[in-house]
Amino acid sequence: MDTADGVRIAAPHRELLDQILDKWSLSVLNELCERPCRFNELRRAVPQVTQKSLTATLRRLERNGVIEREVVSTRPVAVRYRITPLGKTLRPPVDVLLAWASRNMPAVERAREVFDGGEEAGA
Amino acid sequence: MDTADGVRIAAPHRELLDQILDKWSLSVLNELCERPCRFNELRRAVPQVTQKSLTATLRRLERNGVIEREVVSTRPVAVRYRITPLGKTLRPPVDVLLAWASRNMPAVERAREVFDGGEEAGA
DNA sequence: CCGTATCCAACTTGATACTG
DNA sequence: CAGTATCAAGTTGGATACGG
Numbered sequence A, B: 001m002d003t004a005d006g007v008r009i010a011a012p013h014r015e016l017l018d019q020i021l022d023k024w025s026l027s028v029l030n031e032l033c034e035r036p037c038r039f040n041e042l043r044r045a046v047p048q049v050t051q052k053s054l055t056a057t058l059r060r061l062e063r064n065g066v067i068e069r070e071v072v073s074t075r076p077v078a079v080r081y082r083i084t085p086l087g088k089t090l091r092p093p094v095d096v097l098l099a100w101a102s103r104n105m106p107a108v109e110r111a112r113e114v115f116d117g118g119e120e121a122g123a
Numbered sequence C: 001c002c003g004t005a006t007c008c009a010a011c012t013t014g015a016t017a018c019t020g
Numbered sequence D: 001c002a003g004t005a006t007c008a009a010g011t012t013g014g015a016t017a018c019g020g
Helices: A011-020 A025-034 A039-045 A051-063 A091-122 B011-020 B025-034 B039-045 B051-063 B091-122
Strands: A067-072 A078-083 B067-072 B078-083
Touching (some): A051 A067, A051 B091, A091 B051, B025 B078
16 A cells, blocks of 8 residues: 555556656657647657657557547648647646656765765775 | 746656666665565565666666665675665655556556557558 | 668676675 | 676667658
């Protein structure tokens, strides 16, 4: 009774969080919360992501039901991605987490310096 | 102003979350929130983790200041890991996230079935 | 424009063995 | 008990080229 789902971290929950909080998902979700986007708009919005990784990220998010993919059969094809209602419910938890990271980053960085400093003394 | 830290997901924040929410960290943190643990106690508590991965996880968490490592120089050596005050502050955000996962897992699973079903139709 | 396919390098992971 | 070292194997990620 220490976490929301009981004593253990259920594996499916961890897997889900992995798929939704992975390297590019937060940025993509963040963009799509603002407005629906085309594929290349997302590429521009997240310049470091490659085509391949962006495609993989979008598929994963779509599969988990947090974004939607709409194909507009023009010439050439247009594809519009948008956040789903389920995806929107993700925002408060994520914001809480980012707020934690933001607030505690200085403490974490101090801890890292201490740790790294202590290591080099031992070497 | 859409997330706690502004328009973009700052890379250092993502990196930090990666280190703290990774494959084994949640389970380890969960155990250490209950009580301080020895190395092998943790192994038993998280049976799937290998020695190597557990060591890596513990070092990473220690470096980020969320757990502490205390060496009790007996024979043979004993090592006690415990959560730090900083580590404790991690629990509410994590619980919010796990609560989200718990609540929305059914919706996610439905979405996956739809997605996977739609794929096989196209093949 | 929106992808998929392929190749390849890099990082991660597990299994196993060994040390203080 | 609490690790470190080593090696094999699987997975990820980028670069590039091509297809609908």
